[in-house]
Amino acid sequence: MNSDNRYNRQIILPEIGAEGQQKLSKSKVLVIGAGGLGASILPYLASAGVGKIGIVDDDVVEISNLHRQVIYKTSAVGKSKAEEAKLMISELNPEIEVEAFSEKLSGKNAISLFEKYDIIVDATDDISIKYLINDACLVTNKPMVYGSIFRFQGQVSVFNYQNGPTYRCLYPDENSNALNCEDAGVIGISVGIIGMFQANEVLKIILGIGAVLSGKILVYTILNNEQQKYDFDKSDFQNISRETFEEKYNKAQVEEISFESVLNEINKDEALFLDVRNEDELPKISLKNQIQIPLMNLENEIEKLDKNQTIYVFCQSGIRSKIATELLQKNQFKNVKSIVGGVLGMKQLVGKIKV
Structure with a gap:
């Protein structure tokens, strides 16, 4: 040709x-x-x-x-x-x-x-x-x-x-x-x-x-x-x-984890699920040991979190949770993980979501 x-x-x-x-x-x-x-x-x-x-x-x-x-x-x-x-x-x-x-x-x-x-x-x-x-x-x-x-x-x-x-x-x-x-x-x-x-x-x-x-x-x-x-x-x-x-x-990278792999931790006191979405975002989700701190407020409200807990961070789709995880790592939180896919993926697995 x-x-x-x-x-x-x-x-x-x-x-x-x-x-x-x-x-x-x-x-x-x-x-x-x-x-x-x-x-x-x-x-x-x-x-x-x-x-x-x-x-x-x-x-x-x-x-x-x-x-x-x-x-x-x-x-x-x-x-x-x-x-x-x-x-x-x-x-x-x-x-x-x-x-x-x-x-x-x-x-x-x-x-x-x-x-x-x-x-x-x-x-x-x-x-x-x-x-x-x-x-x-x-x-x-x-x-x-x-x-x-x-x-x-x-x-x-x-x-x-x-x-x-x-x-x-x-x-x-x-x-x-x-x-x-x-x-x-x-x-x-x-x-x-x-x-x-x-x-x-x-x-x-x-x-x-x-x-x-x-x-x-x-x-x-x-x-x-x-x-x-x-x-x-x-x-x-x-x-x-x-x-x-x-x-x-090339320092410690944000660890991402699927929600499916941590389902058995929902009821454990050692685990905390941190929702970094804004308060008006849907769908709502209700988990034991859950706290909501919007990403924009996280740095100012970081004292609400316990560094000894395992913290699983989630947002709407998994983007902001990575940013939040990095922020927590910079503040000496050692066991923090970002949930892949956020609530949009979690809603497939949990029947407790209120829309």
Whole structure:
């Protein structure tokens, strides 16, 4: 198959041409997350002819994903997102190389993965992972193409581009209590639009055309089609060293545990179940030895907890409970574990939930 035929409509653009297409074919892009944003980003990078695409995601396809993660078929439910995404974009463009990493991004693998690629794309909805991506990009000197969604609004920016501002310059507070898509809700159109904006930034960086969103954040609201761009400056945040990165991310990791595996501890006095959701969140759950302290209040109310107890932390879906577990570990709580999947998973197993 003639590549010129495949890419003809973009090669005839004077800003791209044969030289630009060559740049695309030699480029290597790593996409972290094959969910809603990734499902929009990946097809456009592949169809444009980006020579090598990596996909990092340890999740499997669920039926609730399909309304926004449109690269997956119903028959893919239960299968690896990374592998299914690789299959889809390889069929879309068999001329490119695609690598699937069905693993969670962590301090142990981030730097070694990032070193193999030119551009890193953040297609996640986990705040702690965004800081990890940012810091690994600083260590490896890679640009980070950022996207995020909150209900009907999305944001796009490019961090660490040609020594420009980083994610921490815009969001210095690492203990943010932001909700993810499962907690806040999302419509598929939002992730589609923001993902395409991200793909656009990737192509501009590779081709050296247009104005890259470095030091600027684009905010787009789909309900009224309003779009604003805000400038932000590089802060005094110093470049992170590899040693600092290793110390920060490869310390004791948050231990995650399934609710099913601790069902027999519900009635034990030595165990405490800590709900870090806000008080108005549903469904309600009633367990013996349970306490509710919203994540935003946890640091100020930490004295309510006993360091000698085993504490199982849960939230709505398992994101905030990890942040809370890290906070407790920093305050010398030794036996703290985060319940995977949160109440949305727990409700399958306990008949005591009151909606």
